[in-house]
Amino acid sequence: MTTSNYHHGDLKNALIKAGVKILAKEGVGGLSLRKVAKQAGVSHAAPYSHFADKQALIAAISTEGFKQLYIQIEEIRAAHRNRPEALLVETAWAYMQFAFNEPDRFKLMFSSVLEKEKEYPDFVESSKKNFEQIVEVIEACQSVGILRSGPSDLTTVSVWSMVHGLVMLALEGQIPHAVLDQYNLKEMLVFTLNQLTMVELS
Amino acid sequence: MTTSNYHHGDLKNALIKAGVKILAKEGVGGLSLRKVAKQAGVSHAAPYSHFADKQALIAAISTEGFKQLYIQIEEIRAAHRNRPEALLVETAWAYMQFAFNEPDRFKLMFSSVLEKEKEYPDFVESSKKNFEQIVEVIEACQSVGILRSGPSDLTTVSVWSMVHGLVMLALEGQIPHAVLDQYNLKEMLVFTLNQLTMVELS
DNA sequence: GATGCAAACTTGACATTGTCAAGTTTTCGC
DNA sequence: GCGAAAACTTGACAATGTCAAGTTTGCATC
Known part of the structure; x- marks a missing residue:
């Protein structure tokens, strides 16, 4: 129960997890379907039962990354409900740390896995949800005068x-x-964010 | 003389040019050493006379991209010697257009081809030169009060x-x-840049 | 409980690709 | 003209993405 019971069980998730692990250890160049399969203890073509092709696996790995990033930023938001001055910096910092903790996964997440939006609806939905999350952060900052007012979606794109x-x-x-x-x-x-803000952050 | 005389001539450049062409036509996924070689009219292993491996070819393609971008931005700068108000927007716009003209090459240029700086000194030098070019643009904007003063290298990183x-x-x-x-x-x-500037741009 | 079927997986094959080793051709200094 | 270095070709190999065919397995239905 620790990881999963292959031979049946939820291989799909085991493959994603294996992919994340390889990505962290060997980088994007070392990420092959066959290695992922071996890591999960199945034959080289087994992934095709769950993913149409390599791109689909990558999309799943990315999607899972977006979900984790979402959770991490939610925690930051929860911790700063009453202290919006630090919210902007801390959110951005969390984003940055996420990226530096798993650089290759982060790059994958933002490397047009898509090509055709419709192909991976989960991915599109996840990334949209994350955008809306940032919009809320930006609106909070605008409402307390840390960021200038203006269309919050555009301001979000800028920040x-x-x-x-x-x-x-x-x-x-x-x-x-x-x-x-x-x-x-x-x-x-912090310097960079201060270029945008109306009060000095630290 | 139009392109190059293979069988001798400067294959190295022909390969780079072929790579750029494939990149534009088929994207990064279609870029293989063998295809580049075929496009240039040589055998599949011929590139190894000029490049240590695929990464080295990619580094060369990137480097060439940096040089072209440099030239394009120099033209913008020359055209705005007396009108610094528009310099910032036009420089950024040129950058953006370069990226959208050849998306896959642009992505390659900014996708850690390096891993080890020392391996491709040309690449490092080129990208450094481009950075310094932007620093000069930023300093010009600071000196006429379009951008706030501050360390120009840090400000450059921000912008x-x-x-x-x-x-x-x-x-x-x-x-x-x-x-x-x-x-x-x-x-x-323009909206995004206006978040940074002290005067309204258009 | 036996039956049968769809889903999950395996095996084997193929084309593409990066890379190297060995040979062959070309160029050019002497 | 000679010989060696440089530029290229040929042939091979392992890794990989992908597909087609089979095999196993769990499960719903009788």
Whole structure:
């Protein structure tokens, strides 16, 4: 019961879990269907009982990532119900930490697994739900005057872009050494967010 | 002389060009060394005379992309020497257009081809040069009061993150339809940049 | 409880691909 | 002209995504 009873049981989830594990250990280059199958203790074609192809597995792994990220941000929100000043920074920081904890999974989540939205409705729905979650955070910040007012969906796109961009550039090693030597990630994040806010954050 | 005289000539560049072409036509999934070789009219292992492995070819394709982007942005800068108000938006817009003209190449450029900086010094140098180029744009904007003052390298990271994040999210289909239906890309870009500026841009 | 069927899984095969080792051709300095 | 380095070809191998055919298994129905 610890993991799952293969040979029947819920292989589907075992495969996703195996994929996440391989992704963390070997990176996206090491993620193959056959390795995932072996890790789960089944034959190389077994995944095809549950996933149409490799893309579908990746979509499932991504979807699961979105769900976990959602939960983590919900916890941040719950912890800051009465202290909205810190909500923005802490939410962004949680996002960043999620990305740095599992860089390859994070990249997968935001690498057009889709191509055709309709193909993976779970994925689309999950990612939409996460967007709405951020919209709520942004609205909270607007309502207490931390962020300027304006259409909350557009403002969300702006703030999200900023944080996401910083995470991506950092993850891909695009921030020059000269900058990395002077500031750590959280300092860059706070500085960056402060460009947007009406009050000084820390 | 139009393209190159294989069988001798500069295959190296022909391979890069072939790679760019395939990337544009079939996307990153269709980019294989063998296809690149065939496209260039040589045998399947010929690329190994010029590139250590597939990663090295990708690094070269990316590097070439950085150089082209650099040139395009230089043109924008030259055209706005006397009109710094528009420089920020136009530079960002050029960046965005570059990304949307060749989405797969753009993604490659910002997908840790590296893993180990030292391996592709050309790539690192090119990307550093592009960063410095943006720093100069940012400093110009700061000096005329469009952007707040502050450490220009950090400010560059902030502004770049914002634009890059927006491009990435849009490229990967992460911007919800509800938002895309209301605003086009340039509107989102201008709105987003306006969150940072001290004067209203258009 | 036996029967039969659909779902879950295995086996075996094939084409594509990255990569290497060994040979062959070409170029060019001397 | 000669010989060696560079540029390329050929042939091979292992890993991989995918499919077609079979086999097992659980389960609903009689």
